[in-house]
Amino acid sequence: MRLPVVDLTRTPRGPFRPDFWRSPLRGPWLTALLGLVLMIGTPIVVVTGLISNAAYQPLLAGNSIGTNLSPLDLYVFTWPTRPVWLYALTEGLHVTIGLALFPVLLVKLWSVFPRLFEWPPVRSPAHALERLSVALLVGSALFEFVSGIVVMQFYYPFPFFFTAAHYYGAWVFIAAFGAHVLLKFGTMRRGLRTRGDVMEAAGASPGPTSLAAVSPGPVTMSRRVLLGTVGAGSLLLLLQGAGGSIGGPFRFLSFFGPHGYTGSGPLDFPVTETAAAAQITPASVGAAWRLDVVGTRSLQFSREQLLAMPQHTYDLPIACTEGWSTTQRWTGVRLRDLAALAGVNESATVTSSTVQTDLNGGYVVTLGSEQVADELSLLALRVNGVDLSLDHGYPARVISPAVPGTHCHKWVSKLAFSPVLT
């Protein structure tokens, strides 16, 4: 029996033949221009993503996305408390610019699609290694964009922990993206100089290594219209992110975002997790609810006792990982006052747990010493002049400047202050 032999010198049929690819829109100029946009835009998404991750203070207890798992768990700064909108800005940019670049990424991938089928598949060791790096680039880019976009909609179609997978995936992307920019920068510059109309560019030196079709089909739409569509798509998605991030009168622009909250009046602002989702019932936070405050001594407070303490009111944003944020007027007790009552007067972190933690093992989070020391950090009891509602964290919630929303625990049951050893 004779085994079929793959003859690498003979190009197989179908997409491996250069004349299979007919679109007259593909060409070096289009790819270079889209590449330029991604080269400028993607670093904004990467840097704001890394900063937003640092805002979680992953080295503090309970905050870990997996510390000491990889050499990349390296955090060089602690998280500041000013400006108060810092996290709202970094996460808003991360989500908004990421959304806006998604159509650019898709059309860029489409423009180089024939390259996936180039023949022979490997021309030299250099070519093989570079194709491997491009596979990492395309894979990690789609992974990062698609996972981020679906999670933004509270959809988790995967078995793994999103935050950690997205964080380490970012490093795979950074590596492959950096190499691609370095290796293709010259190609991009040459591509940008080939600008011409569709016919010209399509006819310009088509060959096995050119991005332009060797035998282009008829032109039914100009390249300018394609770019205009990409721009319009970017704008459309940008509004979805920006509307939710800026909020207020602009929230309506985000018609595919969490639009508003069904509460009314002073309580009408979005939540990421309802009481029902957290399995918090009115009974579990009723008259029997007490706040445990632990320091060098342990204390217990009822809600009435907390309301009898000095109250402070501040306007602070609550900024969600999904990219939206909203500024509200919070009233409550300063965290540092509670720390002093528990006998902790020096620099300290605070680890909070919630009624949910006690019920079904929900998570604990830790805020750093900057957050505890800041006068704006509150255990809020009221919002916009009324008592917190159950969905907004009744009986008490943490609110702290520039901190991710998920670190501002609702339904708090315990605050444990730990002095920082200096």
Add this chain to the structure above:
Amino acid sequence: MTRRFRSSYGAGPLHLLVLIACFALAGAGVIGWAHVDLPGIVAWLIAVMLLYELVLFPLSSALDRAVFSRARSEAAAGPGDQAAAPPRRRGWFIGLRAVPYVRVPAMLSGLLLITFFPLILRAPHSSFHSYTGLSDHVYFARWLAATGVLYGLSGLAYAFSVWRARGTIERLHSKPGKR
């Protein structure tokens, strides 16, 4: 030395250096993945890649080919024929001049769909409603409405372009000397 390296490797030494740095850093990311769920992540990554590269692209391309087949043959026939014999509209085939006005809103609507499909199609096991307390029944209607608005705007633009083209032709006919 460099020349020998170049002929056996296929590029300069700097090329290799950049890629070694790339794989080292990417490797550190993969080590992180390994502590999360490497098989799950890699399977998901490959699934997404296949979905986009081997389903979404070919599917949209085939759809485009089917819808605009008439326009394609018109374009292939050359620009001269158009002025001589304006294309007759038959069935759902779309004439060359109308192509962008049909294709652009379809692309934007499709973009919204593939971006927000978990909300628009109310993906099973989505945590949206349980987390936010909001209804996800509104998003399909919003997507339909957005598509309607996009096609409405496009239709107006098309009507305007037809009206302008007709004006030009009439002016050319009334002043034959200017031709």
